Amino acid sequence: MPAVVHELIPIDMLRVNESARIAEVHGPQPLVQRLEELGLREGTVIRLVKTGEPLLLAVNGHRLSFRADSSTMIFVEPISVEQARSS
Amino acid sequence: MSVTDPTSTATRPLTVALIGNPNTGKSTLFNALTGGKARIGNFPGVTVEKKTGKFQHDGRDVLLVDLPGTYSLAPRSADEMVSVDVLLGRQQEIGKPDAVVCIVDASNLERNLYLFSQIRDLRIPVVLVLNMWDIAQSRGIQIDLDQLRERTQAVIVTTSAAKRVGIEDVRTAIIAATGAEAFTPVKLFPESFYREADSLGEWLTEQGLGEVPFYLRERMLLDVHGETEHRVSLKANDDLSHYLKEARARLASEGCRIPLVETKARYDWIRTLLDGVIERTSPEEQQTGSDRIDRILTHRVWGLLFFALLMFVVFQAIYTWAGPFMEMVEWLQQLITDAVQAVIAPGTLRSLVVDGIIAGVGSVVIFLPQIVLLFLFIAIMEDCGYMARAAFLMDKLMTRIGLSGKSFLPLMSSFACAIPGVMATRVIENRRDRMVTMLIAPLMSCSARLPVYLLMVAAFIPGTTWLGGWIGLQGMVLFGMQAMGALVAIPVAWLLKKTLFPGETPPFVMELPPYKWPSVRIVFQRVYDQAKAFLVRAGTLIFCVTVLIWAAGYFPADHTRLHANQAEQEQVEATLAEEETSERLEELEAEARILSANAIRESFLGRAGMVVEPAVKPLGWDWRIGVGAIASFPAREVIIATMGTIFSLGGDVDEEDASLMQTLRTATWPDGTPLFTIPVALSIMVFFALCAQCGATLMVIRRETNSWRWPIFTFVYMTLLAYLGALVVYQVGTRLMT
Numbered sequence: 001m002p003a004v005v006h007e008l009i010p011i012d013m014l015r016v017n018e019s020a021r022i023a024e025v026h027g028p029q030p031l032v033q034r035l036e037e038l039g040l041r042e043g044t045v046i047r048l049v050k051t052g053e054p055l056l057l058a059v060n061g062h063r064l065s066f067r068a069d070s071s072t073m074i075f076v077e078p079i080s081v082e083q084a085r086s087s
Numbered sequence: 088m089s090v091t092d093p094t095s096t097a098t099r100p101l102t103v104a105l106i107g108n109p110n111t112g113k114s115t116l117f118n119a120l121t122g123g124k125a126r127i128g129n130f131p132g133v134t135v136e137k138k139t140g141k142f143q144h145d146g147r148d149v150l151l152v153d154l155p156g157t158y159s160l161a162p163r164s165a166d167e168m169v170s171v172d173v174l175l176g177r178q179q180e181i182g183k184p185d186a187v188v189c190i191v192d193a194s195n196l197e198r199n200l201y202l203f204s205q206i207r208d209l210r211i212p213v214v215l216v217l218n219m220w221d222i223a224q225s226r227g228i229q230i231d232l233d234q235l236r237e238r239t240q241a242v243i244v245t246t247s248a249a250k251r252v253g254i255e256d257v258r259t260a261i262i263a264a265t266g267a268e269a270f271t272p273v274k275l276f277p278e279s280f281y282r283e284a285d286s287l288g289e290w291l292t293e294q295g296l297g298e299v300p301f302y303l304r305e306r307m308l309l310d311v312h313g314e315t316e317h318r319v320s321l322k323a324n325d326d327l328s329h330y331l332k333e334a335r336a337r338l339a340s341e342g343c344r345i346p347l348v349e350t351k352a353r354y355d356w357i358r359t360l361l362d363g364v365i366e367r368t369s370p371e372e373q374q375t376g377s378d379r380i381d382r383i384l385t386h387r388v389w390g391l392l393f394f395a396l397l398m399f400v401v402f403q404a405i406y407t408w409a410g411p412f413m414e415m416v417e418w419l420q421q422l423i424t425d426a427v428q429a430v431i432a433p434g435t436l437r438s439l440v441v442d443g444i445i446a447g448v449g450s451v452v453i454f455l456p457q458i459v460l461l462f463l464f465i466a467i468m469e470d471c472g473y474m475a476r477a478a479f480l481m482d483k484l485m486t487r488i489g490l491s492g493k494s495f496l497p498l499m500s501s502f503a504c505a506i507p508g509v510m511a512t513r514v515i516e517n518r519r520d521r522m523v524t525m526l527i528a529p530l531m532s533c534s535a536r537l538p539v540y541l542l543m544v545a546a547f548i549p550g551t552t553w554l555g556g557w558i559g560l561q562g563m564v565l566f567g568m569q570a571m572g573a574l575v576a577i578p579v580a581w582l583l584k585k586t587l588f589p590g591e592t593p594p595f596v597m598e599l600p601p602y603k604w605p606s607v608r609i610v611f612q613r614v615y616d617q618a619k620a621f622l623v624r625a626g627t628l629i630f631c632v633t634v635l636i637w638a639a640g641y642f643p644a645d646h647t648r649l650h651a652n653q654a655e656q657e658q659v660e661a662t663l664a665e666e667e668t669s670e671r672l673e674e675l676e677a678e679a680r681i682l683s684a685n686a687i688r689e690s691f692l693g694r695a696g697m698v699v700e701p702a703v704k705p706l707g708w709d710w711r712i713g714v715g716a717i718a719s720f721p722a723r724e725v726i727i728a729t730m731g732t733i734f735s736l737g738g739d740v741d742e743e744d745a746s747l748m749q750t751l752r753t754a755t756w757p758d759g760t761p762l763f764t765i766p767v768a769l770s771i772m773v774f775f776a777l778c779a780q781c782g783a784t785l786m787v788i789r790r791e792t793n794s795w796r797w798p799i800f801t802f803v804y805m806t807l808l809a810y811l812g813a814l815v816v817y818q819v820g821t822r823l824m825t
Contacts, residue, residue, distance in 0.1 A: 027594070029311055030163065030516065035596060036350035037158040039198045043354075049378065050385065054482050054492065054595050060197050061226070063377070063599040065479045065492070072594045 011066070011074040012055055014048040020076035021045050027072030038064060040074060100141075100148035101265050102182055104173055106206065107190035108199050109156035110600040112218045116190055116248040117153045118608070120257060125153070135169045139181075144258040151188075152181055160205040161306065161349070162314035166513060171315075174209050175300050185265040186212040188257065193223035193230065193245065196361060203241075204353045208272045209302055212264040213241050216257055220245040229366040238360050242267070249606065275352040279341045283334050284308060290330060296322055307331060308338070309349050377601040381476065390480050398570075401464045403562040412456035420449040433653035435646070443637030446731040446747070448630055452622070457541060458534045459618050465503050466613040470605035474499065475597060482595050488577055489584035491517075491595040494524040498576075501531035502569070503617065505784040508533075509791055519588035525791060526583060526801055527576040529784050532569040532776060534621070535723040539775045540568045542727055546748045547768035571776050575808065636718055636729045640692040649682040692733065706774065706810070707767040707817040709756060716774065721782045723775055766820030770813040778809035 008023050022044045025032050035041065039059045050056035054067035068074065105120075107113040117125070121140025138153040154170040162168040169178070176183025189206050191199035196217070206213055217223075217230070236243050242264045246253030274281060284304045291299050296319060299307075306315040308331065320327045335345045383389050424445050431437040468474050474496065482492025493515045501508030508528040515521040544561050551560040584590075656675045663669060687693050696710030703713035711733045719726040727747070734750045754762040779785065785798040792798075 031594060033161070033350065034158075034516070036354075037198075037201060038596060038598065040596070041350055041354060049381075052387065052483075053486070054479060056381070056385065056479070056599070060195055062195055062198075063381070063601075065475075065482070065595065065597050065599055067482060067486070067491070067595040069591055069594040071591075 008075040008077055010068075011046075011048075011057075011076050012051070012068070014051075014076065014078065016048055016051060019045060019047045019079045021079060022074060023077045024073075024075040026075075027068075031072060035074075040064065040066070045079065046076070100150055101185045101261070102150045102152065103261055103265070104152045104154055104184040104187045105190065106154045106170060106174075106187060106202065107156060107216075107218075108158055108192065108202060110598065111156075111190050111192045111199065112248045113153070113156055113190050114609070115606070116188075116216065116218060116246065116254075116257070117151065118612075119248050119251055119254045121151055123608070123612070135166045142258065145262050147262055149258075149261060150181075152184070157202065159202055160209075161310050163310070163516075164314055164513070168314045168318070171303070171306070174206070174211060175302060177300075184211060186214060186261055188214045188216055188261060190216040190218050193217035193220050194226055194228055196230070196365065197357060200357045200360070201350075201353055203239075204275070204356055207239075207241075208305065210272060212267050214257065214260045214264045215239065215241045215243045217243065217245045218248050220253070221247040221250065227367060231364045231366075234364045235360075238364070273356070275356050276348060277341070277343045279338060280305075280308070280343050280348070283338055287330070287334060291319070294326065308334060309345060311335070311345065375601065377472075377599075380602055381599070384473070384476050385479055387483070390476070394477055394480055399566055401461075403558070403566070404460065404464075407559075407562070409456035409460055413453055416449075416453045416455065420445060420453070423449075428657075433650040433657070435641070438641060438646070439634070439637060442641075443634050443732055444630065446728075448626070448633060448728060449731070453538075455618060455621060457537055458621050459614055461534055461537065462503055462614045462617040463610065465500070466610040467605045469613075470603075470609050472600045472602045475599045478597060479599060486592050488581045489590075489592050490520055490523060490580060491515075491593050492597065493593075493595060494520060497524055497528055498531055498573070501528040501533060504533050504535070505529045505531065505781065506787050509784065509787045512791070517590075517593040519584075519590045520593055522792070522797075523580050523583045523588055525788060526797065527580050529779055529781065529788075529801060529805060530572040530576040530579065530777065532572045533723075533781075534617075535781065536568075536572075536775050538724045538727050540565055540772055542748060542751075543768040543772050544568075546751050547763055547765055568772050568776055571773070575777060575812075579804075579808075632718060632721060632725050633728045633732055636692065637732050639695075640687050640690050640733055642690060646686060649679065649686060652679045652682060687733065705818070706770050706813045707764070707821065708771070709762055711754075712762075712771065716778075716780070719780050721780075723778075723780045726775065726780075764821075764824070766817045766824060769820055770817035773816045774809045774813035776809075777805055777812050779805035 009020075011020070011022075014020055022040060022042055025035055025041060027035075039062070040046070040057075044059060047058040048055060049058050049063065054065045057064045057066055066074075105113060105117055117138070117140060121142050125138050125140045127136060127138055135155055140151045140153070142149050142151065152173060154173060155166070157167060157170060160167075160171055160174075162171050172178045173181055174184060174187060187206055187209070189203050191203060203213070203215060217232075223230070232243060232245070242260045244253060244256045244260045246257060248254070284301065287304045287307065288299065288301070291297070291304070299319070303315050306313060307319070307327075310316065316327060316331060338345055338348075384393060424441055427437065427440050427445065431440065468477070477499065478492040478495040481495040485491055485494055494512075496514065497508045497511035499508075500511055505528050508531065509525050512521045512525045512528065515524060544564050548561050548564050552558065652675055656672060656679065659669060659672045659675065663672070692714055693710070696714045699713040699717065700710040703710070703716070708716075711730070715726045715729040715733060718729045730751070731747045734747065734754060751763055756762055779802045785802060788798045788801055789795055
């Protein structure tokens with residue numbers, strides 16, 4: 001098995017049912033703070049429930065809908081190697 | 088834990104604040120603790136609802152203050168500041184709370200404890216309520232309560248508030264907590280932060296800004312451009328901002344980055360706190376029932392289709408189900424009119440009571456059944472969790488016009504009433520978005536427009552039905568009218584976003600709570616409150632306008648001949664058997680019609696109407712409709728009452744059926760042609776769909792924007808739209824019909 005490459009991807013690049021750990025949250029400070037309060041912060045494991053705009057995430061057993069703008073970006077690190085992105 | 092000193096405090100009622108994240112069952116717990124009896128008011132100076140209730144336990148009186156649901160105690164607005172002020176005892180009216188009850192969702196402790204960790208910093212005794220305990224257990228979440236108690240040093244109670252389980256424990260815990268020592272908060276932040284907070288305190292005293300509580304000084308440092316900073320800055324000009332900027336720079340150089348440090352420190356604390364306390368036996372990845380429902384209801388095609396269908400059914404149902412109830416109200420109104428006519432002789436007083444009060448107020452009250460149904464549907468959709476899905480679906484469409492799904496909830500509640508809708512725009516963080524949403528909210532078809540549509544539709548739209556009576560033309564016109572405001576709002580919002588409030592589409596983040604069966608109690612409560620507000624308005628504002636309109640329509644004409652005529656009519660009627668007529672009676676009736684028509688034309692109202700008529704004639708209206716529209720400036724539904732009064736005074740009332748609907752059907756122009764045609768009815772409906780005839784909404788916009796500019800802007804643009812819309816509909820409609 002090849003060595004696992006830790007790759008950071010924007011959250012909207014995840015596939016349905018893929019889990020990932022949030023690595024970086026960029027954006028205007030008040031928004032980042034709100035996201036963190038809602039659980040979208042570094043280290044949280046999330047699962048993508050539904051792709052699209054906005055996307056649907058499972059965070060700690062709860063459902064969050066999220067759509068970023070050009071100044072906001074969440075980078076995640078996919079967890080399951082088997083489900084690595086095909087594209 | 089026990090009550091330490093029962094003698095000194097036993098007589099004083101305890102003040103306890105209730106706080107928690109949204110969707111944790113806070114209102115349910117509040118109602119369970121207080122038995123549902125709440126006093127609703129406003130906190131002075133801000134528009135946050137103040138909800139308090141009382142209960143007794145162990146011989147102590149407890150005053151429970153419900154604070155707005157929030158994810159954190161970092162105040163970003165004056166409204167969020169209220170909760171902090173209450174908890175710090177800075178709200179004069181309430182005083183310092185003896186304890187605070189922090190309610191959390193037991194199945195989501197990781198996130199909910201964030202608020203709890205901030206409350207701990209306030210140095211007030213805390214009762215931590217782990218609510219939805221039953222749901223957490225059914226999801227296989229095991230929580231070691233003893234460990235948690237030991238680590239937090241807090242009083243912890245588990246409840247299932249929706250099932251009324253554990254409520255008594257909460258009461259006992261509150262009493263116990265108020266007597267306990269408030270624990271000293273654990274220092275979560277680096278030492279340098281606390282040093283900075285201390286020197287900030289010294290600096291503030293030096294500047295003569297007085298003693299600022301420790302928690303607020305922490306907030307000033309942590310919240311960049313937050314409300315605490317803003318509030319003190321009002322007194323200290325820009326000095327404070329400069330000072331804070333430098334202080335934050337100093338902290339950053341020591342590795343304490345503001346404001347990142349707060350979320351990090353608090354979540355780290357929570358993680359260590361819960362380490363080994365929570366065990367999940369069923370894996371997180373499991374698909375829940377809500378997920379399965381969501382697969383359809385949030386689907387880009389099926390979801391939208393379902394939404395449209397649901398809206399259609401709602402408006403069809405409002406129209407068909409309310410019928411029998413409306414007939415009851417009508418019957419009651421007739422009963423009262425007959426009773427009054429039997430008691431009071433024809434004259435000014437009878438005219439005031441029958442033509443003014445009963446015809447005016449009655450014509451509005453008749454719509455209560457429909458309004459109750461509309462609010463019932465909205466309350467159910469909100470309580471079962473569907474509203475959040477609708478916002479999710481709508482985000483896609485909202486982004487096209489530069490808004491986000493956040494704007495959906497305020498706009499949807501504007502379908503009931505624009506006032507709570509405008510206030511609900513506070514959840515929108517982006518100022519430009521909030522302004523645009525606020526300015527288009529009054530375009531949504533509120534319940535006050537419903538009476539206008541219902542009256543016009545019932546009187547003038549043919550009752551054609553298809554598919555065995557399931558789909559009717561009347562219901563479809565009603566649905567179209569309800570949808571029109573929203574459709575017009577799209578280009579308006581787009582224009583506003585392009586011109587006055589340019590900016591990018593803001594990001595969107597929102598929680599979708601799990602689906603649940605709506606609670607009968609909560610739904611009933613909401614419907615009851617709204618129905619009451621509607622009736623109170625009918626009894627006060629509409630009553631007053633009605634009497635004024637009646638007076639303006641009655642004076643200064645001479646009514647002696649008319650009253651003599653009415654008295655003779657009744658005499659003749661008394662001598663006749665049922666179903667029998669006489670020539671004299673018919674003569675009298677014809678004379679009465681001419682007399683009353685002349686009287687109202689000579690009245691103040693009639694004279695004013697003549698002035699207005701040229702302006703409203705292109706809309707297909709006569710002076711009576713024109714005067715009604717102008718008089719309905721305070722509230723849209725007044726148009727019904729004023730038309731009821733004007734047409735009743737004008738003698739257009741049919742003897743068999745005194746209802747306004749019949750009256751309107753028989754109303755004519757002076758030359759005898761029918762006044763109301765389908766294009767006229769449509770033009771009235773379109774006018775009221777788009778106009779800003781609601782003083783209360785305009786006042787709320789003023790309050791929320793703190794400027795007269797925006798309510799005036801709203802009024803002008805909506806009135807222009809309404810006039811043009813009505814003009815086009817009437818002119819085009821008339822040409823198509825002939």
